[in-house]
Amino acid sequence: TGDKITLHHLLTHTSGIPNYTAYADFFKNETRNPYQPEEFIKLFSDSTLHFTPGKKFEYSNSGYFLLGAILEKVTGRPYELVLQENILTPLGMTNTGFDHYATILKNRAAGYEKEGSGYKNADYIDMSIPYAAGSMYSTVEDLYLWDQALYTEQLLSSKYKELLFTPFIPAWSSSYGYGWFIMQLPIGGGNDPLLIHQHDGGVNGFHTVISRIPSEKHMIVMLNNTGHAALNDINLAINAILHDLPYQLPKRSFAKTLWEVASTKGFEAGLQWFNENRNSTDYELNEYEINVMGYQLLNMQKTKEAIIVFQLNVDAFPESWNTYDSLAEAYIQDGNEEMAVVYYKKSLKLNSKNTNAKKYIKAHKS
Structure with missing residues (x-):
């Protein structure tokens, strides 16, 4: 099926490639083992497509895993070095990188999961598994540097930034660009809806949300290390507070x-x-x-x-x-x-x- 799938399909989650994290017993059988990208791709490379590429949106970590492998193929460099050399070092993001379990990071947060009325350590996952679909550590301050750079041409020209934030296809209750949900938030009072670029994510013991309001250059970032918290509800409430609107506490x-x-x-x-x-x-x-x-x-x-x-x-x-x-x-x-x-x-x-x-x-x- 490789001849049918384009980079655009991978970037917009419209490739039809099944999401490997949704495979039965995937987390139980695979996530503790380290993989090289080409080796891991074999787990899903012969899968039947869920639909004809380009026809619909279906979130797939497999697509973004492939994008990382393609970067390595094109540049001849490991994915994490491509990130370091092209984004992290130029922006001075000194507290951001590809997360290797063995590396000692000062103030690294551990991941937890709720269990009954208490908590437990999150199950281990080797970071070669999320790879280019995740596997990064960062801080709110570093993410702010990255956010602000997206208002300049330091990382991307205007032409490619337009592609990044173009709503290409309906995705759940919003639309999807290249790695961003593009949504309109009604702010009441007869005003035009507020354009928001947003994404959330999660891995064992962690849950995150980043929300950008380009017209105001506001950014909301939540990095949570207890897994599956009500971050989207909190994000909506913060957006309402920023615009003097009524809000609800998370349920x-x-x-x-x-x-x-x-x-x-x-x-x-x-x-x-x-x-x-x-x-x-x-x-x-x-x-x-x-x-x-x-x-x-x-x-x-x-x-x-x-x-x-x-x-x-x-x-x-x-x-x-x-x-x-x-x-x-x-x-x-x-x-x-x-x-x-x-x-x-x-x-x-x-x-x-x-x-x-x-x-x-x-x-x-x-």
């Missing part, structure tokens, strides 16, 4: 509150709380957080409770293949092969690349 996590109730008052009380508050607008229901809670219960050998929680996630997010996959795993631990097959089949309908589901169904054909 409490539905999953975390459910866990707290279940931990302190018992699982039945937790279910009662869930049923009483499932339609409440005071809480944010997050698929990932509910899933984590289910696996926490599985690890505690509370299989029946885990099945109930995974079923709640299936009911809340019926279009997610991963919710069905998790429920199938819970039924396996419960010894119910028939129900495991039922939910693996549902998962496969939504994600034909779910190899775990294929293997289990094949092994348990009646």
